[in-house]
Amino acid sequence: xxxxxxxxxxxxxxxxxxxxxxxxxxxxxxxxxxxxxxxxxxxxxxxxxxxxxxxxxxxxxxxxxxxxxxxxxxxxxxxxxxxxxxxxxxxxxxxxxxxxxxxxxxxxxxxxx
Amino acid sequence: xxxxxxxxxxxxxxxxxxxxxxxxxxxxxxxxxxxxxxxxxxxxxxxxxxxxxxxxxxxxxxxxxxxxxxxxxxxxxxxxxxxxxxxxxxxxxxxxxxxxxxxxxxxxxx
Numbered sequence: 001x002x003x004x005x006x007x008x009x010x011x012x013x014x015x016x017x018x019x020x021x022x023x024x025x026x027x028x029x030x031x032x033x034x035x036x037x038x039x040x041x042x043x044x045x046x047x048x049x050x051x052x053x054x055x056x057x058x059x060x061x062x063x064x065x066x067x068x069x070x071x072x073x074x075x076x077x078x079x080x081x082x083x084x085x086x087x088x089x090x091x092x093x094x095x096x097x098x099x100x101x102x103x104x105x106x107x108x109x110x111x112x113x
Numbered sequence: 114x115x116x117x118x119x120x121x122x123x124x125x126x127x128x129x130x131x132x133x134x135x136x137x138x139x140x141x142x143x144x145x146x147x148x149x150x151x152x153x154x155x156x157x158x159x160x161x162x163x164x165x166x167x168x169x170x171x172x173x174x175x176x177x178x179x180x181x182x183x184x185x186x187x188x189x190x191x192x193x194x195x196x197x198x199x200x201x202x203x204x205x206x207x208x209x210x211x212x213x214x215x216x217x218x219x220x221x222x223x
Contacts, residue, residue, distance in 0.1 A: 045212075106155050
């Protein structure tokens, strides 16, 4: 079945460490997105990509980096510069046009050791 | 700034009808979407309104008034499985980028 796969489901980071969250989709979607969700809050956009080898900062990009070398993959790196990384991270994809729904992965829960 | 306002919590009983309101203030507007999220799960798409009026999909309906910067999600014949958080989200800047509200937690009781 087509869908979005995020891994790992749970991730722990040590102080000063970079970690990378994986996001893969087989929906043949052009656009991909990364969101951060804090408890009891809505989703905030970190980065998005409309096509391969191109991506744009969202509202809270500081301390994060991404790459889009393949259409199917959009990994997110949480760098040591992100001082409050504990959150639920959600990856999504869509066909890219404004009226198309975004399809979400099951998320990665990141915590600090 | 850009903001979306929706109630933080709503409680209802099985079989009832509930309306979740959303008002928005954004620099641009392409459409209003609604997503459902169960605890610990992924958001799932419910509806999208680009034009004024009511869109109906089964037990769920969504309404938009662009002149009032207002929309709502109407859930009919509530079931226990409808207990979840509901988010309104605006596409304000193209590229299908979404700005989410903080979410409304719906609790359905027997």
